[in-house]
Amino acid sequence: MQKRSLKIAGHATSVALEPEFWQALEDIARLQKTSLSALIATIDRQKEAAMGRNLASQLRVFVLNSYRNL
Numbered sequence: 860m861q862k863r864s865l866k867i868a869g870h871a872t873s874v875a876l877e878p879e880f881w882q883a884l885e886d887i888a889r890l891q892k893t894s895l896s897a898l899i900a901t902i903d904r905q906k907e908a909a910m911g912r913n914l915a916s917q918l919r920v921f922v923l924n925s926y927r928n929l
Contacts, residue, residue, distance in 0.1 A: 867900045874899075874915050883922045 862875040876884075888898040902921050903914060912920065 865896055865899060867896070867903050872914070874918065876915055876918060880919055880922055883926070884918060887922070887925050 860875045861878050861881055862873050863881070864871060864873045866872075884898060885895055888895045891898065893901075899914075899918065902917055905917075
């Protein structure tokens, strides 16, 4: 697990994910021509789709859905 500190909507937070998920998020951000922080902030704002998951879980589900939709 790798823990990274991020600022989301002006608030500092940290997220722990496996290195493969961090790499996938970086790849997706690059494809969308956005920063990793901006991508994660967008995912975090989609609370209605989160179904009570914490941010790390939201990010993993986002990555899986992104690759599923290729």
